[in-house]
Amino acid sequence: MVVLFGTISVILLTAYVYLQSHLKTYFIRQVEDTLKKEVYLNKNLIESTLGAEPSRSHTRLIADTIGRNLKVRATIIRADGTVLGDSELDGEHVKQMENHLERPEVQDAFRKGFGQSERYSKTLKKRMLYMAVPLVVKEEKIPWIVRVAVPESEVLGLEREVRKIIAVAVCIAFVFSAALSVGVALYISNPLCEMAAVARNMAKGDFSKKVYISSKDEVGDLASALNFMSDEIKGMVRKVTAEEAKFAAILSSMLAGVMVTDEKGRIVIMNPSLRKMFMVDVPAEGKLPLEVIRNAAVQDMAAKALQGVRALASDEIQLNVPQERFIQVNGAPIMREGRCDGAILVFHDITELKRLERIRKDFVANVSHELRTPIASIKGYAETLLDGALQDKEHSKEFIKIMYENSDRLAKLIEDLLDLSKIESGKMKIAFLQVDIADAFKRAAAVIANQANAKSISIQSNIPAVLPKVLADETRLSQVFVNLLDNAVKYTPEKGTIIVTVSVQDRFVQIAIADTGAGIPSNDIPRIFERFYRVDKAHSRELGGTGLGLSIVKHIVQIHGGNVWVESEVGRGTTFSFTIPIA
Ligand SMILES: Nc1ncnc2c1ncn2[C@@H]1O[C@H](COP(=O)(O)OP(=O)(O)OP(=O)(O)O)[C@@H](O)[C@H]1O
Ligand SMILES: [Mg+2]
Numbered sequence: 001m002v003v004l005f006g007t008i009s010v011i012l013l014t015a016y017v018y019l020q021s022h023l024k025t026y027f028i029r030q031v032e033d034t035l036k037k038e039v040y041l042n043k044n045l046i047e048s049t050l051g052a053e054p055s056r057s058h059t060r061l062i063a064d065t066i067g068r069n070l071k072v073r074a075t076i077i078r079a080d081g082t083v084l085g086d087s088e089l090d091g092e093h094v095k096q097m098e099n100h101l102e103r104p105e106v107q108d109a110f111r112k113g114f115g116q117s118e119r120y121s122k123t124l125k126k127r128m129l130y131m132a133v134p135l136v137v138k139e140e141k142i143p144w145i146v147r148v149a150v151p152e153s154e155v156l157g158l159e160r161e162v163r164k165i166i167a168v169a170v171c172i173a174f175v176f177s178a179a180l181s182v183g184v185a186l187y188i189s190n191p192l193c194e195m196a197a198v199a200r201n202m203a204k205g206d207f208s209k210k211v212y213i214s215s216k217d218e219v220g221d222l223a224s225a226l227n228f229m230s231d232e233i234k235g236m237v238r239k240v241t242a243e244e245a246k247f248a249a250i251l252s253s254m255l256a257g258v259m260v261t262d263e264k265g266r267i268v269i270m271n272p273s274l275r276k277m278f279m280v281d282v283p284a285e286g287k288l289p290l291e292v293i294r295n296a297a298v299q300d301m302a303a304k305a306l307q308g309v310r311a312l313a314s315d316e317i318q319l320n321v322p323q324e325r326f327i328q329v330n331g332a333p334i335m336r337e338g339r340c341d342g343a344i345l346v347f348h349d350i351t352e353l354k355r356l357e358r359i360r361k362d363f364v365a366n367v368s369h370e371l372r373t374p375i376a377s378i379k380g381y382a383e384t385l386l387d388g389a390l391q392d393k394e395h396s397k398e399f400i401k402i403m404y405e406n407s408d409r410l411a412k413l414i415e416d417l418l419d420l421s422k423i424e425s426g427k428m429k430i431a432f433l434q435v436d437i438a439d440a441f442k443r444a445a446a447v448i449a450n451q452a453n454a455k456s457i458s459i460q461s462n463i464p465a466v467l468p469k470v471l472a473d474e475t476r477l478s479q480v481f482v483n484l485l486d487n488a489v490k491y492t493p494e495k496g497t498i499i500v501t502v503s504v505q506d507r508f509v510q511i512a513i514a515d516t517g518a519g520i521p522s523n524d525i526p527r528i529f530e531r532f533y534r535v536d537k538a539h540s541r542e543l544g545g546t547g548l549g550l551s552i553v554k555h556i557v558q559i560h561g562g563n564v565w566v567e568s569e570v571g572r573g574t575t576f577s578f579t580i581p582i583a
Contacts, residue, residue: 002181004177004180004181004184005177005178005181008173008174008177008180008181009174009177012170012173012174012177013170015170016166016167016170019163019166020163020166023159023162023163024156024159027155027156027158027159027162028155031129031150031154031155032116032129032131035072035131035148035150036114036131038070038072038148039131039133039146039147039148040133042066042070042074042146042148043133043134043135043146045066046062046066046076046135046146047135047136047137049062056084056085056091056094057091059076059084059085060084060085060086060091060094062076062085063075063076063084063085063086063087064085064087066087066148067086067087067088068087070148072087072148072149072150073086073087073088073124073128073148073149073150074086074087074146074147074148074149075087075100075146075147075148075149076135076144076146076147077100077101077106077132077144077145077146077147078144078145079140079141079143079145080099080101081099081100081102081106082099082100083097083099083100084144086123088123088124089123100145100147103117103130103132103147104117104119105117105130105132105147106132106145106147108132109132109134109145109147110134110142110143110145113133113134114131114132114133115130115131115132115133116129116130116131116132118130121149124151126151126152126153127151127152127153128149128150128151128152129149129150129151129152129155130147130148130149131147131148131149132145132146132147132148133145187215187217187219188219191211191213191215191219191222191223192219194211194213195211195222195223195226197209198210198211198226198230199226202230202233205237207230207231207233207234207237210227211223211226211227251269251271251272252271252272252273254271254273255273256273256346256347256348257271257273257274257275257276257277257278257327257346257347257348257349258270258271258273258274258344258345258346258347259271259274259289259302259344259345259347260342260343260344260345261289261302261306261342261343261344261345262341262342263306263340263341263342265288265289265302265303265306265343266286266287266288267284267285267286267287267288267289267292268285268342269285270284270285270292273347274347277327277347277349278292278293278295278298278319280292280293288302289302295317295319297315297317297329298317298329298345300315301313301315301317301329301331301345302343302345304331305331305332305333305343305344305345306340306342306343308331308332308333312330312331312332313330313331314328314329314330314331315328315329315331316328316329316350317329324351325349325351326349326350326354327347327348327349327350328347328350329345329346329347330345330346330348331343331344331345331346332344359530359531363531363532366531366532366547367417367532370413370532371410371413373541374406374407374410374413375406377402377403377406378403378406378407378410381400381402381403382403384399385399385400409544409546412544412546413546416546416548416549416552417548419552420531420548420551420552420555423552423555423556423559424555428476428559430473430476430559431473432471432472432473432560433471433472433473433474434469434470434471434583435469435470435471435472435473435474435477435583436467436469437463437467437469437470437477437502437509437511437580438463438467438502439474440472440477440478440481441461441463441481441500441502441511443478443481444478444482444485445459445481445485445500447478447482447485448482448485448486448489451486451489451490452485452489452498455489455492455493455494455495455496456494456495457489457492457494457496457497457498458497458498459485459498459500460497460498460499461499461500461501461502462499462500462501462502463500463501463502464502464503464504467502467504467509468504468509468582468583469582469583470580470581470582470583471560471580471581471582471583472560472580473560476556476559476560477556477560479552479553479556480553480556480557480578481511481513483549483550483552483553484513484553484576484578485500485513486549487549487550487576488515488517488574489515490543490545491515491517491518491574492515492516492517492518492573493517493518496516496517497515497516498513498514498515498516499513499514500512500513500514501514504582505579507582508562508580508581508582509579509580509581509582510577510578510579511577511578511579511580512575512576512577513575513576513577514573514574514575515573515574515575516572516573517573517574518570518571519568519569519570519571519572519573519574520535520566520568520570520574521535521570522568525566525568528550528566529550529551529553529554529564530551531547531548531551532546532547532548533547533550533551534547553576557578557579557580560580560581561580561581562578562579562580562581563578563579564576564577564578564579565577565578
């Protein structure tokens with residue numbers, strides 16, 4: 001708006017100044033041109049009118065006629081400079097007029113055939129514009145002069161008038177241009193500025209602003225197009241943002257580690273699981289995998305994935321810090337329009353899988369071994385008996401006793417294995433009822449009593465008289481007591497003591513079975529509940545143990561919703577504790 005108004009103003013001012021400076025010259029030239037034409041016209045007229053002997057009065061009459069008709073001052077001057085006639089003066093005054101020979105216009109007329117000058121007329125007491133041409137008069141050798149003059153004030157008066165008109169016109173033009181500028185501003189500039197502001201906001205991601213222009217012209221069309229575009233972009237941005245958020249949520253909630261690299265092998269995405277897996281706490285974007293994860297195998301995998309055209313690269317990485325872990329890495333190139341655009345690597349922590357796999361293998365090996373030993377023994381003694389030992393009454397009884405013990409051991413082993421497999425497969429039938437924990441303990445203590453007596457071990461109980469009932473399967477709960485008491489008796493030397501303490505902890509009843517036995521080395525404690533795990537294999541087997549007791553205890557307690565743990569000090573004793581929820 002300001003620019004428009006400024007431009008118009010400058011143009012107007014320039015035109016005004018130009019006209020001002022040229023107006024006067026233009027008018028004078030116009031008058032001069034007219035005068036010139038008139039003086040030549042008069043010259044011919046006078047030349048044909050003047051007789052051979054023109055009288056003063058005749059000459060004056062001619063001058064008067066010209067002056068009246070043309071509304072100029074006309075003067076006829078003789079060759080010697082004497083004024084013969086003047087339209088503005090009468091006869092008497094003409095006679096008194098001074099010689100005009102030296103007037104510049106007269107001189108020029110003689111010399112060049114045309115004279116012009118602008119000066120103050122003493123006769124008429126005002127500035128005049130004069131023009132003179134020679135007149136050829138019969139009988140006269142030297143030509144006369146006819147001169148016409150107009151007062152300058154006449155020319156200037158006209159000029160002043162025009163100047164005034166121009167000034168008024170310029171003023172009107174100014175007002176119009178101002179009005180035009182305001183109009184342009186209102187109908188074009190302001191809406192455009194508003195639209196520009198909305199567009200700028202859109203670029204910054206703010207789509208809340210709208211352009212409110214209801215006009216039906218192009219500006220209105222543009223505004224509604226902009227509003228439509230804003231809505232469309234807003235929709236698209238919302239969609240893209242939602243997709244991005246979904247993608248980010250999937251990535252960050254994934255248990256597997258994910259790394260995406262660009263075609264140069266630089267990291268683009270690294271999800272939180274992967275950061276945790278490799279303990280990365282620095283920004284990874286834009287770096288090479290090796291700069292972030294100090295593991296050559298990961299870098300190799302990233303390179304391999306980038307090279308592979310479609311194939312899936314797979315590898316297993318072993319980490320030793322902070323503890324032994326196994327990571328499975330799968331890598332594949334990201335193909336776009338037939339060329340490799342980057343790579344994606346997926347990391348799975350397979351440590352637990354490996355551990356379970358090892359346990360499974362150990363289990364099979366252990367079962368075979370545990371079965372083989374009693375079977376070999378039974379088979380061996382049976383063979384010996386068949387080979388004739390049956391006749392040896394003294395030894396045969398001994399052999400059969402050993403065979404019985406081993407078959408008993410086999411039966412116990414198979415029973416335990418069946419129990420375990422039933423528990424693990426969820427097929428063990430458990431009848432949850434309200435059970436008196438003191439009763440369950442008493443029943444178990446009765447089973448163990450003989451064993452304890454044989455080793456002179458006293459079993460003391462520290463059970464409150466009033467106890468809430470627990471929600472449990474009585475048979476299984478007794479099995480837990482029997483297994484723990486059996487261990488306590490088995491691994492406590494003669495004359496030891498076993499103390500059973502029962503207490504209420506929150507919503508659980510807690511049972512602690514403490515002995516004064518050999519204790520368990522702290523290294524073995526984490527594995528003590530594993531199947532077949534025994535601290536001293538030979539000793540345990542000697543005592544008829546299979547290493548399944550604690551494993552069964554743990555499973556049963558967990559099925560009940562309780563917990564089991566052990567505290568032990570080598571040489572001083574062991575305390576096994578477990579909890580069972582109150583009914
Ligand atoms: N009270 C205890 N004191 C010392 N060591 C124990 C005690 N209880 C268990 N252990 C150790 O834990 C191992 C595992 O016990 P668990 O009851 O599972 O097997 P087991 O007693 O050897 O055989 P099973 O109970 O099947 O007859 C035992 O071999 C023993 O080394
Ligand atoms: Mg045991």
